[in-house]
Amino acid sequence: MKHPPSLLALIRELSRLPGIGPKSAQRLAFHLFEQPREDIERLASALLEAKRDLHTCPICFNITDAEKCDVCSDPSRDQNIIAVVEEPGDVIAIERSGEYRGLYHVLHGVLSPMNGVGPDKLHIKPLLPRIQEGMEVILATGTTVEGDATSLYLQRLLEPLGATVSRIAYGLPVGGALEYADEVTLGRALMGRQQVSKPTPQR
Known part of the structure; x- marks a missing residue:
């Protein structure tokens, strides 16, 4: 038929x-x-x-219908901490946890050489000017192989910039996507993040 x-x-x-x-x-x-x-x-x-x-925020690349997204426009957010996530849906998931009041940076994907996704295909370059000495960067990519590889790549880029780098970990299942974690699990993962590097002294 x-x-x-x-x-x-x-x-x-x-x-x-x-x-x-x-x-x-x-x-x-x-x-x-x-x-x-x-x-x-x-x-x-x-x-x-x-x-x-809808379009992407020019600062963090989250989705918005305004000039800047709600988070980047909110002066009450902690300006000294940035959570780096894979997708806009991850921002929504973290906000639901109620445990985070910092800023975000949305990569719009993960490194995946098998699928032809290299650093140039992600919003990595615009992240670097946002990092100031003494800030904390939470690498909140998923715990998939690609998410871990992306986290490690970013860690190596960020270490020389004088920021403390931590990795979201506790409570997230291996191979799990951040977007599908429940609020309690995600909140614990944020509170139990692990430091993966210390800031390099600036000369």
Whole structure:
């Protein structure tokens, strides 16, 4: 049995979303087909508005619809500590923990030579000018192989800049993505972070 071309096109586009395979895309396509037209139009409108209005913060690269994100615009945040995370979803996860009041820097990925993702593909270079002597940088990448490799790479870059570098660790399962950790686990991981280097004395 052949599917109509319009249905095949919808399945193909849905399967391009992360974590959505062909079977999941097909289920979603049939689900969408069964929804009222106004619901589909509302979904399409929300997608178009998000694409039009959202952009990355020029400072931390989190997603925002303003000139700067809420965190970078908040003078009450601790300016002497930066948590480096993989994705914008990780910022949301950490904020839910209620244990962190510092700043963020979003890499938008991890180092993955197998997938052709090197340092130039991530927002690493803009991080370095933000680091001042005496600051603390929390490497809050996931505990996957790629997350650990990214953390180690950043540690070596940051050590000469005079910052204390710590690594989020306690409570996170090995191979786990930060975004899917619950609030309690993530809060403990932040409070139990491990220092991985001391600032290099400035000459």
